[in-house]
Amino acid sequence: MAMITICGFPCSGKSTRAQQLADFLQAKLADPLCPPHHRARKVVLLNDESLGILKRSYDVDARAEKPARATLFSAVQRNLARDAIVIVDAMNYIKGARYQMYCEAREVGVRTCTLFIATPPDQCKERNSARQGPTAYAPATLDNLISRFEEPNSAARWDAPLVTVAADDPPLDAPTGGAGGEGVEGSEAAQQVWRAITEGELKPPNLATQSVQTSSTSYLTLLDSTSSSLITALLSRQSLSPHSGPTTLTLPPSSSAPRTAAPLRVTLTLNRPVALPQLQRLKRQFVQLHARTAGATEFDDKRIVAMFAQYVEEQMR
Numbered sequence: 001m002a003m004i005t006i007c008g009f010p011c012s013g014k015s016t017r018a019q020q021l022a023d024f025l026q027a028k029l030a031d032p033l034c035p036p037h038h039r040a041r042k043v044v045l046l047n048d049e050s051l052g053i054l055k056r057s058y059d060v061d062a063r064a065e066k067p068a069r070a071t072l073f074s075a076v077q078r079n080l081a082r083d084a085i086v087i088v089d090a091m092n093y094i095k096g097a098r099y100q101m102y103c104e105a106r107e108v109g110v111r112t113c114t115l116f117i118a119t120p121p122d123q124c125k126e127r128n129s130a131r132q133g134p135t136a137y138a139p140a141t142l143d144n145l146i147s148r149f150e151e152p153n154s155a156a157r158w159d160a161p162l163v164t165v166a167a168d169d170p171p172l173d174a175p176t177g178g179a180g181g182e183g184v185e186g187s188e189a190a191q192q193v194w195r196a197i198t199e200g201e202l203k204p205p206n207l208a209t210q211s212v213q214t215s216s217t218s219y220l221t222l223l224d225s226t227s228s229s230l231i232t233a234l235l236s237r238q239s240l241s242p243h244s245g246p247t248t249l250t251l252p253p254s255s256s257a258p259r260t261a262a263p264l265r266v267t268l269t270l271n272r273p274v275a276l277p278q279l280q281r282l283k284r285q286f287v288q289l290h291a292r293t294a295g296a297t298e299f300d301d302k303r304i305v306a307m308f309a310q311y312v313e314e315q316m317r
């Protein structure tokens with residue numbers, strides 16, 4: 001039914017908010033007034049603890065951060081379903097990683113929403129210093145993660161709709177009629193999330209293919225060469241017939257594909273011709289988005305072509 005991506009600094013209160021949200025959603029689903037088409041079978045909460053990821057994985061020299069992100073991404077892939085609400089309770093500090101989860105949610109045909117836990121860094125540091133043992137981040141790790149955090153932006157389609165919760169906002173599972181009430185009404189932010197995952201725009205899925213493991217350098221080459229092939233094919237098509245509308249392009253398979261691999265085919269719909277400099281700019285953005293997750297989440301040439309075609313289409317709308 002939906003994927004809710006939580007993001008925020010370490011110790012910003014993500015798990016606290018995620019649990020409140022899960023309680024709110026459970027109550028909504030159990031409500032007899034909830035329309036049947038909004039009734040998910042389950043609410044799944046994914047986080048470091050449930051996936052066995054230790055805080056020290058994020059240490060600057062731990063080399064475990066990419067595997068940790070890969071573990072999270074696989075869990076998201078496994079759990080996304082039309083009858084489930086998946087809450088991804090993690091820092092999700094890399095926009096490329098949020099973008100890939102968004103693409104995955106589109107594949108499955110579920111709505112998405114981002115919940116940003118906007119707690120100031122100093123408050124996060126205070127909370128971290130109150131922690132004891134392995135749940136505390138090393139101070140250098142905390143600073144590093146805070147400085148690398150790529151704040152969500154409601155103008156980016158993978159972060160939209162974006163709901164922001166401040167540190168002193170009321171609990172998401174606020175009771176009906178205030179404290180002491182019987183049912184769960186939910187705070188304004190919780191209501192916004194509910195609207196996003198039940199009424200928000202449902203984007204059509206892309207071409208479904210498998211993600212693959214490659215070495216990061218060859219993955220960057222694959223991203224670059226595959227998106228360049230699409231640009232070449234598109235420019236050549238535009239030079240023959242500059243009409244707008246759906247265009248099916250045929251591209252040679254990537255050089256790393258088996259010799260017997262079939263050509264790649266992709267259809268994209270543009271309402272005007274796109275010039276080379278613009279396509280190059282879009283390619284740079286696209287490669288940059290994916291390069292940030294190289295080593296953790298990587299896709300094959302078929303999927304890269306489909307995702308780049310979709311990226312161009314959406315940016316040119």
Ligand SMILES: Nc1ncnc2c1ncn2[C@@H]1O[C@H](COP(=O)(O)OP(=O)(O)OP(=O)(O)O)[C@@H](O)[C@H]1O
Binds near residue numbers: 008127135
């Ligand atoms: N709104 C809040 N007001 C005050 N304290 C809070 C609030 N939310 C969370 N805390 C406290 O801050 C600490 C960190 O909370 P929490 O574990 O939810 O953060 P987190 O962002 O999930 O952490 P991590 O980065 O380790 O996953 C906990 O001690 C929690 O009780």
